[in-house]
Every structure is written in structure tokens, then in C-alpha cells.
Amino acid sequence: MRTSIATVSLSGPLSEKLTAVATAGFDGVEIFENDLLGAPLSPEDVRLRCADLGLGIDLYQPFRDFEAVPAELLARNLRRAERKFDVMERLGADLLLVCSSVAPESVDDDALAAEQLRLLADRAAAHGIRIAYEALAWGRHVSTYDHAWRIVEQADHPALGTCLDSFHILSRGSDPKGIESIPGEKIFFLQLADAPLMAMDVLQWSRHYRCFPGQGGFDVASLVAAAVRAGYQGPLSLEVFNDVFRQAGAASTAVDALRSLLLLEEAAGLSTLPAAAVPSGFAFAELTAADTEPLRTLLDSLGFAPTARHTWKPVELWEQGQARILLNTGVSGRRQEPALTAVGVETAAPERAARRAEALLAPVVPRRRAPRDAPLDAVAAPDGTEFFFCRTRQPDHPSWTGDFTALPPRARPAEEPPGQSAAVRHIDHIALTQPWHQFDEASLFHRGVLGLEADGSLELADPYGLVRSRAVASPDGGVRLVLNIAPAPDAQGGRLQHIALATGDIVAAARRVRERGAGLLPIPANYYDDLDARHAFDPERLATLADLGILYDRDENGEFLHCYTATVGRVFFELVQRTGGYQGYGAQNAAVRLAAQHLNQHQPGPSPA
Structure with a gap:
């Protein structure tokens, strides 16, 4: 029509x-x-x-x-x-x-x-x-x-x-x-x-x-x-x-x-588009920076290790479990500070996903390719984040990881414990802060182009106003994105993004981060007093959560524990542990986290990290 x-x-x-x-x-x-x-x-x-x-x-x-x-x-x-x-x-x-x-x-x-x-x-x-x-x-x-x-x-x-x-x-x-x-x-x-x-x-x-x-x-x-x-x-x-x-x-x-x-x-059944190839998981998250050393230190503290380097681009692959982070120093034409610039999503039909994205007017990301590079289609979301459609290490499709050369395993100190209980398993979700005028556009893009399902919009208290937030996710939860609009982006030096990493033991994971000197976001004691009043925690468990800055939420299906690293440039990481069938993101803790981040970024003296 x-x-x-x-x-x-x-x-x-x-x-x-x-x-x-x-x-x-x-x-x-x-x-x-x-x-x-x-x-x-x-x-x-x-x-x-x-x-x-x-x-x-x-x-x-x-x-x-x-x-x-x-x-x-x-x-x-x-x-x-x-x-x-x-x-x-x-x-x-x-x-x-x-x-x-x-x-x-x-x-x-x-x-x-x-x-x-x-x-x-x-x-x-x-x-x-x-x-x-x-x-x-x-x-x-x-x-x-x-x-x-x-x-x-x-x-x-x-x-x-x-x-x-x-x-x-x-x-x-x-x-x-x-x-x-x-x-x-x-x-x-x-x-x-x-x-x-x-x-x-x-x-x-x-x-x-x-x-x-x-x-x-x-x-x-x-x-x-x-x-x-x-x-x-x-x-x-x-x-x-x-x-x-x-x-x-x-x-x-x-x-x-x-x-x-x-x-x-x-x-309405009036036309046909290429069917959505709903993503099943995250292939990678890509961070760019002129100086990646602060990110290397942070990734190391989280238990990641560099495993491969791109054959001709200034890009390193860091891995832990099924979580993959790319560090890219090719920042020509981009801001120099660390930023999350691209997300790879796993899909059974990358070519169809790309065709649907193009049919829905998504800008195709131009790529420089060497003759033997794996085909890898990407489109830009409204906020500029690039989304790559991937099929990683599957026998029926060329894998983007084939463009990388393995690095020798990096030795750890002999006295360091294996830390398997602290291991990161995969990327749980990625939070993308949108330009103030593109929140509805972003929601429509991620649902229409990627085939994700949207939750209702939330308004969360921030020290400088309200954060508007909406989660979009695949039906099985393999891909979860949280789209936010912050009230005062300049107050934080830019639009912050973060990557949430799933672990089976958040206490062990948080202790590993702290033992390696990276530091976690400190949470005020008042929060834990209120947490005890609401849930009557075992005193020893409550003390552990307070010591490590771990936040807590639960619903009728299960529990959610999460904590945050310090911010590097425009990026920070979140460690999360889900138990039972909990599907949320700890929204009721957002006000406390945002206040703690503002205080941590603007307080005088050296950073706790």
C-alpha cells in the first residue's frame, strides 16, 4: 500500500x-x-x-x-x-x-x-x-x-x-x-x-x-x-x-x-518481510579505546584471558566460558575513551537476519575485508551500536573466530587458586544507554529488526532525575538487552554502557575481582539495613553481601544477586547470579546503584578502584 x-x-x-x-x-x-x-x-x-x-x-x-x-x-x-x-x-x-x-x-x-x-x-x-x-x-x-x-x-x-x-x-x-x-x-x-x-x-x-x-x-x-x-x-x-x-x-x-x-x-498481513532470525545468544561484545590497558586490567580481574589476535586488525579476543570480549584499538574517527561499540549475536540464519535488517532500513555497516575473512554482516542500531549476525564455531557456517590467530596460553602465578566456582559462564545481558530522543525508535528497532520481545517501560530514580528503561529479550532469554535513557548524560561524561556477566557463584567471583585489585562499586550500609528489614537475612550472609557490595532481589520464581565494577571510560561490568526462574534485572536496586556510581565518579580523592 x-x-x-x-x-x-x-x-x-x-x-x-x-x-x-x-x-x-x-x-x-x-x-x-x-x-x-x-x-x-x-x-x-x-x-x-x-x-x-x-x-x-x-x-x-x-x-x-x-x-x-x-x-x-x-x-x-x-x-x-x-x-x-x-x-x-x-x-x-x-x-x-x-x-x-x-x-x-x-x-x-x-x-x-x-x-x-x-x-x-x-x-x-x-x-x-x-x-x-x-x-x-x-x-x-x-x-x-x-x-x-x-x-x-x-x-x-x-x-x-x-x-x-x-x-x-x-x-x-x-x-x-x-x-x-x-x-x-x-x-x-x-x-x-x-x-x-x-x-x-x-x-x-x-x-x-x-x-x-x-x-x-x-x-x-x-x-x-x-x-x-x-x-x-x-x-x-x-x-x-x-x-x-x-x-x-x-x-x-x-x-x-x-x-x-x-x-x-x-x-496486519499486508506484506511479507524476510522472517526474523531471532538470536539465541551473544557471540561477543566489542570495546574500543585508544588505550586498552585499563580494560585489560579489568578483564583480567574478572577472570578473562586473551586467547587470540585478529590476523590483520588491531583487535584481541578475550574469553571466559562462553563470554567473549573484543578489544579494538582501531579508534580512528571515534572517541578515544573506552566505549562499547559493537555486539555480536548468535543466529541460525545470519544472511536472513541481515536481509530483514536491510528491508527495515537498518544502515549496513561497511566492512574492510581481506580475501579470506569470514563473511560477517552488520547493521547499525539507532544509537550507532553495530550489531553483527554470527554463527560461532559451527560446522555449517564460516566462523568469525577463524579470522583470529591463537595466542599462547598466559601463565598464572603458581599460588593462584583455579577459581572455577568464580568463573564467568556467558554474557547475561547488555545495557545500552540511548540518546534522549531515540528511546522509542530503539525499542522498535530491536524488536522489529532482531525479533526480540519487549517488556514494559520503567522509570527509575536517578540522583539527577529519572532513568527510563525497557528490556528486550529473545523468548528463551539467550539475548537480553536493556535500553535506557539517562536524564543528564553530560553529568557522567557521556552515555554509559555496561556488560552483565553470568556466574554460578557471585561471592567467589566478587572476591576474585577484589583480590586482583580492580575494586567493586561500594554500596552504602543503609541499603543492607533495609535489605535485612525486608528479607530477614542470615547475619553472616548479609555481612558477606555488604562487604562485597552485592545487591539482592527476588521474586516468586527465584533470586538475583549482582554487583558492579568501577567505570572505565564509558563502560563498566556487572556480575550476576540468577537462581530459580528469575527473569528480571534487579530494577528495584537501580536507584541505589545509580547514586553509588555518581558518588564514586565525583567524590574527591582517588578512586576505590
Whole structure:
């Protein structure tokens, strides 16, 4: 189906919005009246600009407060409409959105509303224009789509149809099943938006918190499917009022918008994309830095050892159990401080995963390859993190580890204990702090491109505000990502990322880190007093947790213990131990951890590490 987007959904002047919409790959655009009024371009200029960009003008909007009014006001409204028709002819637009009235002068009279809309449609038809009547969720007398349709049906004019808006329908809890009873040719337009489920005034909800389909809590796909079953053949068009989108770059927002429509078409059964190749685990996490010595020291304290070096790139492989960390000193064009820049995920079908990512507009990461290097596809997430699709050390696929040459085993001091109980088993999860304006985009990307499932969004207390957090994971928990937005990134010198490592004995693992001199994040004694009050710990066990800075959580399924290393550059590590069926991330401890990290980073004197 054709894809379209309202200019109100993007930031910037009208000319930049049109360029962003066309570059992203949309077929058409809705011109929002305020964007035209504020533009130095004439309607003719906008028409030519859209034609040059290959964009159709699918709708001009909005025309407000028209119907069911006294005769003297109707005359003024018709004069206003005639002026809009003149503008539309200059634009080359042939469909006008008319919103149900909120004017105090309007009356609750469906027959009068139908009569006046029929008169408007007559005037519009003389200009080759059609009218799409939409029920605003906060309309004074008409606030539901079925009510709007009854008025359109009563007016019975070929140039008058209805516009269905997913936000106005779903925010009121209306059942979209009834859409199937509307003749498809009378559904003139379909506007789409999602939104988080919130308890607030519907007008404020609409004006500030809409998002693209798949980023909120509405079942937009079922509504679209109902409209198509009714016979709708027009464009799928996005109309999203969102404070964040109005401040973010139009180009990236437009790409995110089109990705949401592609996923919506897939969910509604209207198109087919390459099937998701859901990842089963982490192949590696890659850290880059000009000076990797602090990271080497930290990895050594965690029990990792360097096992191989890339045959021609400045990259080392460090391993422990099934956990693999790449250290990359090739930081040309990147920040010099240590940062997590890439994640490898295991998948049974790397090529299919890459095809799906490209079909969903994910930027392909260019790679320098030697002739014998293993094929390794990668795409960039919205925050710039590179995701590689891997099949590690499997007989049926070339392994990226084949590009590395083994290093001789590194000797340990003879007196050092083997430490098997402290061993890291695998990467449990990776936390990625997102740019402030890309949280919803990141959630949609990781679910749509990688095939992960999302938990609900959480707000966690931080010393400088709130951290918004959402986990996405594969169904079996083999890949877990935590997406965060920090309130004051500059207060921490940048966006912090961290890697959580699973161990079967966190006490032994924490002791090993401390014995090797790396240090762990100190946790205030007040936390352990409260922990004892809530869970009545054995005193010896509580003392051990407090001594090592280990945090604790539990639910009906099991326990979760975790502790943190000091931060190196923009990276830190977490040690975690899960028992039973615990699937969370210790969210209730986040406020304590964040406060401890702020204190540890900004307190005077030498670092405890």
C-alpha cells in the first residue's frame, strides 16, 4: 500500500520535512496547515517541490469547527472553506480533512450536521476536492468513528467520506471491528498513530504522547486489517504529535516512521518481510579505546584471558566460558575513551537476519575485508551500536573466530587458586544507554529488526532525575538487552554502557575481582539495613553481601544477586547470579546503584578502584 506521513510528525521547516520524507522512501505526505502558513514557499512552490521529490500530496489538514452551527456562522465557515479550496487547488491537493467540531456554537443535531457537510461537499466537488470527516476523540458532540460514519451516511454525497484515525478510535476504547461495516469506498483516508497506555486527559495525551505504530500499547495492526477488509485502498498515513519527535532530527525520525509502517504492514498481513532470525545468544561484545590497558586490567580481574589476535586488525579476543570480549584499538574517527561499540549475536540464519535488517532500513555497516575473512554482516542500531549476525564455531557456517590467530596460553602465578566456582559462564545481558530522543525508535528497532520481545517501560530514580528503561529479550532469554535513557548524560561524561556477566557463584567471583585489585562499586550500609528489614537475612550472609557490595532481589520464581565494577571510560561490568526462574534485572536496586556510581565518579580523592 502507499505510505504517507503528516508534516506535523517531523521537526524543522516544511522544506526540510519534505526532503526527509522523500529520502526515507515515503510515497506521499499530508500537508499540515501550520507548516504551510509558516513557510516562505508559495503553495505552487510546495507543489513543485513535492513533484521533484516524487511525493504525492495525499491530504490537506485540518479544517476545524464547521458543522452543526447557526446559519450566520455557517456562512462564515463556507467562506473560510472556499479560501481553503483555492489553496488546495494551488497545492494540487484534492482531499481535505474536516474534524468534528469542538466549537461552543455547535449543536447536537446529526441531521443538521449531515445537511451542512453535504453543502460543504457540494462546494468542494466544484473544485475537484473531496471531504474526509473525522471524529475527534474530544469532539463536542461527535467523538466516535461510528457516529461520524452515521452522519456521513446520512449526508449521502459522493464527495463526502470518513477519515479513520487510530488514536481517536483506540484512545476511547472503541472496537475497530465495526470498521468492517463501512463501505471501503467511503473510507477516504486512514491516519495512524500509536501511544503508550496512560490515564490522562485525551487531548493532552493526543497532543504530546502519540508515537509511531509498534512503539506504544495500541493494537494498530488489527485496526488496519479491519479497514482493509472493509475495502480501503488508500494510503497508510502517519499522524503523530510528539514533543520528542518535534525536537529530533527530521531525517532519522522519518526513517523510524517508515520502518514502523513496514512492520505494521507485516503485522496486519499486508506484506511479507524476510522472517526474523531471532538470536539465541551473544557471540561477543566489542570495546574500543585508544588505550586498552585499563580494560585489560579489568578483564583480567574478572577472570578473562586473551586467547587470540585478529590476523590483520588491531583487535584481541578475550574469553571466559562462553563470554567473549573484543578489544579494538582501531579508534580512528571515534572517541578515544573506552566505549562499547559493537555486539555480536548468535543466529541460525545470519544472511536472513541481515536481509530483514536491510528491508527495515537498518544502515549496513561497511566492512574492510581481506580475501579470506569470514563473511560477517552488520547493521547499525539507532544509537550507532553495530550489531553483527554470527554463527560461532559451527560446522555449517564460516566462523568469525577463524579470522583470529591463537595466542599462547598466559601463565598464572603458581599460588593462584583455579577459581572455577568464580568463573564467568556467558554474557547475561547488555545495557545500552540511548540518546534522549531515540528511546522509542530503539525499542522498535530491536524488536522489529532482531525479533526480540519487549517488556514494559520503567522509570527509575536517578540522583539527577529519572532513568527510563525497557528490556528486550529473545523468548528463551539467550539475548537480553536493556535500553535506557539517562536524564543528564553530560553529568557522567557521556552515555554509559555496561556488560552483565553470568556466574554460578557471585561471592567467589566478587572476591576474585577484589583480590586482583580492580575494586567493586561500594554500596552504602543503609541499603543492607533495609535489605535485612525486608528479607530477614542470615547475619553472616548479609555481612558477606555488604562487604562485597552485592545487591539482592527476588521474586516468586527465584533470586538475583549482582554487583558492579568501577567505570572505565564509558563502560563498566556487572556480575550476576540468577537462581530459580528469575527473569528480571534487579530494577528495584537501580536507584541505589545509580547514586553509588555518581558518588564514586565525583567524590574527591582517588578512586576505590
